[in-house]
Amino acid sequence: MFLSDFMIPVVFIIIIVYGLLNHVNVYDTFIKGAKDGFRIVVEIMPTLIGLMLAVGILRASGFLDALTKALTPLMEHVGFPSELVPIAIMRTISSSATTGLILDLFKTFGPDSLVGRMTSIMMGCTETIFYTMSIYFMTVKIKKTRYTLTGALIATLTGIIASVILTYKVFGY
Numbered sequence: 001m002f003l004s005d006f007m008i009p010v011v012f013i014i015i016i017v018y019g020l021l022n023h024v025n026v027y028d029t030f031i032k033g034a035k036d037g038f039r040i041v042v043e044i045m046p047t048l049i050g051l052m053l054a055v056g057i058l059r060a061s062g063f064l065d066a067l068t069k070a071l072t073p074l075m076e077h078v079g080f081p082s083e084l085v086p087i088a089i090m091r092t093i094s095s096s097a098t099t100g101l102i103l104d105l106f107k108t109f110g111p112d113s114l115v116g117r118m119t120s121i122m123m124g125c126t127e128t129i130f131y132t133m134s135i136y137f138m139t140v141k142i143k144k145t146r147y148t149l150t151g152a153l154i155a156t157l158t159g160i161i162a163s164v165i166l167t168y169k170v171f172g173y
Helices: 002-021 026-061 063-078 082-091 095-109 114-125 129-139 148-171
Strands: none
Touching: 002 026, 026 063, 026 082, 026 129, 063 082, 082 095, 082 114, 095 114, 114 148, 129 148
């Protein structure tokens, strides 16, 4: 605990000392970096607002609940808990929205349940595709994504399948 309390200040001091030893105007460089960071935030803000709005609409409209009910027979047939359908969908869009869903799931089933363990593994095997693509590609001004979306969706589906297999193999449900 002692080490972790001092880690961030120590890193700041190391950066400042390194800059001074290399004759860098640390303060001006910091201000320039802060301006660039603020400019990037302003540029990506519409995308972030759009993503948050889409997530809010999906959660509030009941679409995720209706989709879960519709897919329940198929999901039970393949051994995938239907309660994880909203998490699998939201994970592609927003990590923070998914975290909210996961906390609700943990309250209902517990983190050590089949659903809780599968969710935890799924979070480690998947990525927030649309958020990542929109933010990073917009920041570096990539307009043609080619096969990125297709590859990312295939990788996420593979991660979801792997989370199911790993949960059953490791925990023996």
